[in-house]
Amino acid sequence: MSKKVRVRFAPSPTGGLHLGGVRTVLFNYLFAKQQGGDFIVRIEDTDQARFVAGAEEYIFNTLKWCGLEPDESPVHGGPFSPYRQSERKASYKLYAEQLVKDGFAYYAFDTPAELEEMRSKFKTAENPSPQYNQSLRDKMRNSLTLGQQEVDTFLAEGVPYVIRIKVPLDETVVFTDMIRGQVSFHTSQVDDKVLLKADGMPTYHLAVVVDDYLMKISHAFRGEEWLPSAPVHILLWKYLGWEADMPQWAHLPLILKPDGNGKLSKRDGDRLGFPVFAMDWTDPKTNETTTGFKEHGFLPEAFVNLLAMLGWNDGTDNEIFTLDELVERFSMERVHKGGAKFDYEKAKWYNHEWIRKLEVKSLETGVRAEFEKKSISITDEVLLEKVIGLVKDRCTLLPDFVQQGSFFFQTPVTVDTDAIKPKWDDKKNMFFTELIRAYELSTLWEVHDLEREFKELAAANQLKPGDLMLPFRVMLVGGKFGPGVFDIAALIGKEETIKRIQHTMSLL
C-alpha cells in the first residue's frame, strides 16, 4: 500500500486571496481528492509586520465559497494541531539549534545596518545584489568567524541574532519536479538564508520544511516563484535527517498580467477594471477595497472552472467542468509549465456558460441577492423562477439579471419616450387605445393569445406589427431591451400591462 497522500495549502494572512493563490489551492485540492488523500490548510503567519487581522477568516470564507473545504485546518481541526505557525513557534527554534549543533547552520549577529553596509560595499556592476553566502560569511560577525567564547557571551547577554543555513560550497542540488522534471541548482548560487529570525519566528524556509515533515505532507505544490528557494528546502530536509520523507515537489506556473508583462497583481485589477481577488477584500490598515469575483457576480462553479483551465486541460476540447469532474479528470502530467496571461473576457464567458448550464433553482439565491442590492424585494417566488428561466441565457454576470429583469418586479422608473416619439402618430395612438380595450376584455392571458390579438388588431388598423412592437416594448420595460414582448406582457399580467401602456401614452 502506498503512502497516504497529504497535500497542504499554506497561505500567509497578509491580505486577500488572488487568482494565483486560489488556483494553487484548487490544484492542491484536486490532486488530494483524486488520490483519495487529505487536503490540509496551514496558516503561515510568521510575518508579524505584514500580518493583517481578518485575513485568515477571509481565506476560509473564500475556500468555502469555492467549495474547497479542507480536511484539516485551524478552523476544522485535525490530528496535527496546531495549524497556525505562530502557535508552533517554540518547536522551530529547537530544530534551528539542532542544525547549528550539527554544523549545518550558524548564529549571525550582524545588525541590519551592518548588512546594509556589506551590500553597498560589495555591490558592483556585475553583482548588484551581493548575497550573504559562502564567500561573504567569512567577513561577517557570526559563529563561524567569532570565537566560541564570544558567541557564548553574546548568546548569554541576549544580543540579537539570527540562525542562517550554512550552504555548502560546491555541490549540486538535484530534484524532480512533478511539472518540470529534473531541476538542478549549484550551491555556489544559493545564499545562506535566514532560518530563524531575531524575533524567534522561523522564516518560511525553516517553517515549511519542519511543518511538512511533522504533518506528514506527501506532495508540496506552490507557485513557480518558489523554485529558486527549493534547493534551500531540499538541503534542510537532508540536514534535518528527513530526506526519506521529503514530499514530491510541484511548482505551478504563474498567472500573468493580461497586458504588459509580469505576474498578475491586485493593482492590475483596479487598473484594467476586473477583479483579481476571489472575494472583496478590505485591508483594515489602508481601508482600501479590492473587488472580488464573487461580488462581480461570478458563480463559484465558473470561478473554479476558469481557474482550473488556466494552466491545465484534459486534452479534449471540453472546457466546462464541474468540481467533481475536475477531480476525476485532473492530472499533474497535463499541468502546463509556462505562465498564462489572464483574459477577463474569457473569464466572463465561463460565467455565461455556467449561468446557462445551471438550473433555475440553483441560480435563485444569487439572483435574489442582486435584486436586493438594488432594493428590489421579491415576494413572488414563482415569478422569480419564471423570470430567471426567461432571461438567464442573456446574462453573463449575476447583476445582468437586474438589468434584464427588474421590470418584471417594478414599473420602470424611467421610460425612454425618445425612442418612440419620432415615429409616433395618431394611427399608433389609436391602435394602442384599442389594444388597451382589447386586452381589458381578454379572458385569456397567454403569450400566443396576446400576440395573436396584437397582430389581428394591427392588421385591422392597417399597421405593420413591426412598427408597433418597439413602442410596445418601450412601454413595458422602459427601453429597447429585454426578452420577447409578449413573454413580458404575459408575466407581468393584464393590469400591469395596461397600466404601463396608459402611463407611457400620457407622456407622449
Add this chain to the structure above:
RNA sequence: GGCCGGUUCGUCUAUCGGUUAGGACAGCCCCCUUUCACGGGGCAAAGACGGGUUCGAUUCCCGUACCGGCUACCA
C-alpha cells in the same frame, strides 16, 4: 549582473517525428430574431530565430533572442 524557468493564432491552448497544425475567447461577415441579446454558420489568425539529429521536425539536441521568476530577519 547572476541563477533558474518558459516560448504554437492578439489571448488560453491541442498535437505523445509524418496533420489541409485542431478547439475556445476576442475580432470581422452571414443567418436567426418585427428590440437588445442568446444561438447557428463562416472568415481571418500561429510553430521566435539559427544550427544540428532524422527519409521527415512544431515535436528531440545545442546556441541566440525574447518573456518571466528569484536574488530581504516577505511569503
